[in-house]
Amino acid sequence: MNQDNRSADITNFVTHLECSKTGEALPAGTVQNLSPAGAPILVRYDLDAVAGELTKEKLASRPADLWRYRELLPVASATNIVSLGEDMTPxxxxxxxxxxxxxxxxxxxxxTGSFKARGLVMAVSMAKELGLKRLAMPTNGNAGAAMAAYARRAGMEAFVFCPDDTPEVNVREIALQGGKVWRVNGLINDCGKIVADGEAEMGWFNLSTLKEPxxxxxxxxxxxxxxxxxxxxxxxxxxxxxxxxxxxxxxxxxxxxxxxxxxxxxxxxxxxxxxxxxxxxxxxxxxxxxxxxxxxxxxxxxxxxxxxxxxxxxxxxxxxxxxxxxxxxxxxxxxxxxxxxxxxxxxxxxxxxxxxxxxxxxxxxxxxxxxxxxxxxxxxxxxxxxxxxxxxxxxxxxxxxxxxxxxxxxx
Amino acid sequence: MNQDNRSADITNFVTHLECSKTGEALPAGTVQNLSPAGAPILVRYDLDAVAGELTKEKLASRPADLWRYRELLPVASATNIVSLGEDMTPxxxxxxxxxxxxxxxxxxxxxTGSFKARGLVMAVSMAKELGLKRLAMPTNGNAGAAMAAYARRAGMEAFVFCPDDTPEVNVREIALQGGKVWRVNGLINDCGKIVADGEAEMGWFNLSTLKEPxxxxxxxxxxxxxxxxxxxxxxxxxxxxxxxxxxxxxxxxxxxxxxxxxxxxxxxxxxxxxxxxxxxxxxxxxxxxxxxxxxxxxxxxxxxxxxxxxxxxxxxxxxxxxxxxxxxxxxxxxxxxxxxxxxxxxxxxxxxxxxxxxxxxxxxxxxxxxxxxxxxxxxxxxxxxxxxxxxxxxxxxxxxxxxxxxxxxxx
Known part of the structure; x- marks a missing residue:
């Protein structure tokens, strides 16, 4: 059952967060959306320390899912990993x-049938680590489905806004995986505005693309x-x-x-x-x-x-x-x-x-x-x-x- | 790219085929549908020899797809393996x-999104090994999709018959994967009769459930x-x-x-x-x-x-x-x-x-x-x-x- 990659024994090497535009350092372990400069935030690691710890041989011996790269991932505590089986893709x-x-x-x-699972399994696991309980995002379909699935698995609420012409299969998938889903008369950037406006109204965390680290x-x-x-x-x-x-x-x-x-x-x-x-x-x-x-x-x-x-x-x-x-x-x-x-x-x-x-x-x-x-x-x-x-x-x-x-x- | 499991060095241990009802032995390496007694045919292996060759440790070191069990599978030559990446499921x-x-x-x-891929990747690889060029089957959708995909990948023709009320997504998937697909006014057993009748008319090989080994x-x-x-x-x-x-x-x-x-x-x-x-x-x-x-x-x-x-x-x-x-x-x-x-x-x-x-x-x-x-x-x-x-x-x-x-x- 791929327990190895979720072992508590694997060290976390995150040092800090960093603004992708100005290079400003921000503390790890804090809830962040965009940087003070309004740009995406990147996660930084002590890569020298990772180099001293991780080997190609060690990697090869681990189960074939994305958690095998734990030393280069942000989740600190294995207990916060929310997984639906993110196996390596062929x-x-x-x-x-x-x-x-x-x-x-x-x-x-x-x-959930798309690469969005990679991003969202990490974002939701980190949301769990940071104590968040209510998530929201705009989506063309696939990201919303992934967020809903992982959020519900972690016991959180998931609010999803997609363009009105999003295929029915995507909307149904989101709903079936426990997401609260709305069709919006507009494109994904219009949905994004609703999610941004709702941060104050609803107290949800905004999981929009690149608007969290x-x-x-x-x-x-x-x-x-x-x-x-x-x-x-x-x-x-x-x-x-x-x-x-x-x-x-x-x-x-x-x-x-x-x-x-x-x-x-x-x-x-x-x-x-x-x-x-x-x-x-x-x-x-x-x-x-x-x-x-x-x-x-x-x-x-x-x-x-x-x-x-x-x-x-x-x-x-x-x-x-x-x-x-x-x-x-x-x-x-x-x-x-x-x-x-x-x-x-x-x-x-x-x-x-x-x-x-x-x-x-x-x-x-x-x-x-x-x-x-x-x-x-x-x-x-x-x-x-x-x-x-x-x-x-x-x-x-x-x-x-x-x-x-x-x-x-x-x- | 998971080359190991498709290595030419892995020995084939098939000894013969066997009628599931009478136990009658039939020669391996021959084209077979049902046994002379009209029952499904099972593949038999020299399991003592497999025991001397395969270890749990050897298995654990192989890539995580179903070809890791090569010693217990019927395909003799690695060149006949037709694959779309049959990775282990979580x-x-x-x-x-x-x-x-x-x-x-x-x-x-x-x-192709279902467990039918396991059966069909093996049946189509064996069809390739046995020199077959034209395959047919009745299906409720998923088996036909898997057969079409593997058959086309192996350069074969695929004829698929499904009940008229098969969901559109399945029919389209079969067609997009190069299968020639018909909706039939009946259930899967009615489709099965068409495929059986067509053996003589069309010279196709019948890949119906359990009607090949x-x-x-x-x-x-x-x-x-x-x-x-x-x-x-x-x-x-x-x-x-x-x-x-x-x-x-x-x-x-x-x-x-x-x-x-x-x-x-x-x-x-x-x-x-x-x-x-x-x-x-x-x-x-x-x-x-x-x-x-x-x-x-x-x-x-x-x-x-x-x-x-x-x-x-x-x-x-x-x-x-x-x-x-x-x-x-x-x-x-x-x-x-x-x-x-x-x-x-x-x-x-x-x-x-x-x-x-x-x-x-x-x-x-x-x-x-x-x-x-x-x-x-x-x-x-x-x-x-x-x-x-x-x-x-x-x-x-x-x-x-x-x-x-x-x-x-x-x-």
Whole structure:
């Protein structure tokens, strides 16, 4: 039952919290949202001490869930770990469709069916450690589902606000997992305003993306896992579906921490921020050389998870993309649907629309000469394909009745 | 990338195939459906040789997917393994709702979102090994999705027939994963007749439940994993949602093989076959002391996966239940929905209806005195809760607009 990783014997190495903009230090063990400068807060560790304690061999002997990285995680007391089984996610090769140099990290296999579980299991465990009892967040669906599940497991209240057109499956999942869920006439930033306003009215803790320090610590385990799974080697390029960007920022932080503890060298993958042409603020800012991305008006895409018109961590995303020699790239909805269908049909892997966007971006980047065929590429499939209405199936779907063997033979 | 478990160096120990009814031996490495006596075929291994080769320590050092049990699996050549990442599924405790003695093995975390992946990854890998190119099956949804995914990955054709009222999400998933799918005006046994008739017409291989030897070998890994995860200790009782019953039969076979290689003793859990009151042929046969279960007329339940009016492995299910000192039990749809909602709300775990049926059965068995509070119970959640229309959410779901803080406060 994976008891080892939740052992009380594993030391906590957090030293302090730090403003991502000014570097101002803030005390660990205190409830924090944004920093005094209004920027996301990062968790800092005594990495020299971690280096003296953690070895690759020790890691390899632990059960295969994200808690194996306890020395690089913020939860101090094992009793505060709230878990639904955050097992390592598999790497699935796309030999038939995109070729043997392309692998998918299939995050749809996590609890509540998306990578949001990584961030929220950490944020809720820390909320428990800090004594919080009532949580709230805006969501396009998946984050709210993860928050509700972990919050209820920890005996807390969960208030969730999602855009009115959020798929029914997501809303129902949130409700079934004990979340109190509202549909809001607007997009996720409108939901965010409600959650912010409600802090005073309702006394809830605001778990919005990057507005508290711990979701990023959970998301960074994507980077830790990936590199360990690849035998501590880096891929050449990582395609990441980018909404709020917590995962991209988190992985970039993970690589620095791994280098600091001597597990990897200075080599980094090129980080590629993937967006949809109907909502591409980061791509726009990257192309114009801006540090911040203005709000994208009239955002619209089939990939609802990356329909994020404005991201508070925009400067951190752009910084990681630039430092890595990567790029930001936008893909059409048609290309997303085509990629979802192609990979499903040829490799048997059903991607979510946001994951399919990374596949479409891979193909576009190849065509545009931004990457080469021999580059080892990792695509992040951030959610379970089953959570979506699957428009691509309309084309593939056919019904015949009664049985007509010649129709079957020619199908 | 979990290469170890797919190493060419791991020896294959299959000796022969065997009729489950007469014991007649059939040669391994040949294409087989039912035995000459019309019964399911079982795979037999040289277990003495396995005992000399495999150790618990060797197992523990391997990556955490079902291929770690290669010595007890039928695929001879590693090159025939068709994989989408069949990672071990987590055990999730239900401390808040059912108590700390009840754990769920969450099979919804497998590829294609259900335990059907275990059986089909094995059957399709063996189909590849035997040179088959065209596969067909009847399905209530999940098995067809798994077959389509693995078949396409192996470059084969997949023909799938499901009842007309199969949820749209399942049909779309099958289509998106490259399966050719038909809705049939009938239940799964009617679909089964079409697949049987089509063997001659279409030349396809019939992958129906227990009508080929290898799905059971995949399903038996549930038992292997469970016992290893529990430190080679047995739980007191296993609640298993029973349609075709492959998993229950498979686990029972797994326990015998583990005892034969010296990994466990003679102690066994009580095996409980869980069905819905609207389709309970096995429960009926168990109560009447029959060896076979007659076809259940007008089958109907919200738990579509266990809506199986007649099971070819009925006598094997009943045999395992009886030998184990277990029982068969049927639960009402209302109890299934109530259990799904309760466990979601209190423990944050969204069960599929069939998984929720095992929770309802646990509660009923406790009430009826068939088990005790101190019994360590394992419930099998056979599929991802996201694959279902989630009727339980209707009660939980509420929408308010515009924002009314007093309404939120009292939600």
């Amino acid at each position: 790497l699935v090769a796309l030999d038939n469709s995109l070729g043997s140099n392309v692998i998918v990290k299939d995050e749809g296999r996590l609890p 711990y979701r990023i610590e959970g998301k960074k385990t994507m980077g830790l896992e990936l590199v360990e799974q690849l035998g501590w080697e880096m891929p050449d390029v990582i395609f990441y579906p980018t909404g709020g960007g917590t995962g991209l920022i988190g992985m970039w932080k993970a690589f620095d921490e791994l280098e600091a503890i001597g597990f990897i060298g200075s080599r980094r993958p090129r980080m590629v921020a993937v967006q949809a042409t109907g909502c591409a603020p980061i791509v726009d800012a990257w192309e114009k050389g801006l540090d911040h991305a203005p709000l994208w008006e009239n955002a619209s895409t089939v990939a609802a998870g990356i329909r994020v018109p404005v991201a508070i961590g925009d400067f951190l995303i752009l910084q990681a993309v630039r430092e890595s020699g990567g790029f930001a790239i936008a893909v059409e909805d048609e290309a997303i649907i085509a990629a979802q269908q192609r990979i499903g049909q040829e490799d048997g892997l059903l991607l979510c629309p946001e994951g399919a966007a990374t596949a479409a971006a891979y193909l576009k980047a190849l065509e545009d000469g931004l990457i080469g065929k021999s580059d080892r590429a990792v695509l992040f499939n951030c959610g379970n394909g089953l959570k979506y209405p699957m428009p691509a199936a309309d084309a593939a779907l056919d019904r015949h009745q009664p049985i007509d063997w010649s129709a079957i033979a020619s199908a | 055990l999730v405790a239900l401390d808040n709702s059912l108590g700390s003695n009840v754990i769920v093995k969450d099979e919804g975390r497998l590829p 290898y799905r059971i070998e995949g399903k038996k890994t549930m038992g292997l994993e469970l016992v290893e995860q529990l430190g080679w200790e047995m739980p007191d009782v296993i609640f298993y949602p029973t349609g075709g019953g492959t998993g229950l039969i498979g686990m029972w076979k797994a326990f015998d093989e583990l005892e034969a290689i010296g990994f466990i003793g003679s102690r066994r859990p009580r095996m409980v076959a869980v069905q819905a009151t609207g389709c309970a042929p096995i429960v009926d046969a168990w109560e009447k002391g029959l060896d076979h279960a007659p076809l259940w007329e007008n089958a109907s339940t919200v738990a579509a996966g266990i809506r199986v009016p007649v099971a070819i492995g009925d006598f094997l299910i009943l045999q395992a239940v009886r030998e184990s000192g277990g029982f068969a039990i049927a639960v009402e749809d209302e109890a299934i929905i109530a259990a799904q909602q309760r466990i979601g709300q209190e423990d944050g775990l969204l069960l599929c209806p069939e998984g929720a049926a095992t929770a309802a059965a646990y509660l009923k068995a406790l009430e009826d005195g068939l088990i005790g509070k101190s019994d360590r119970a394992v419930l099998f959640n056979c599929g991802n809760g996201l694959k279902y229309p989630m009727p339980a959410a209707d009660a939980a779901l509420d929408r308010h607009q515009p924002i009314d803080w007093s309404a939120i406060a009292s939600a």
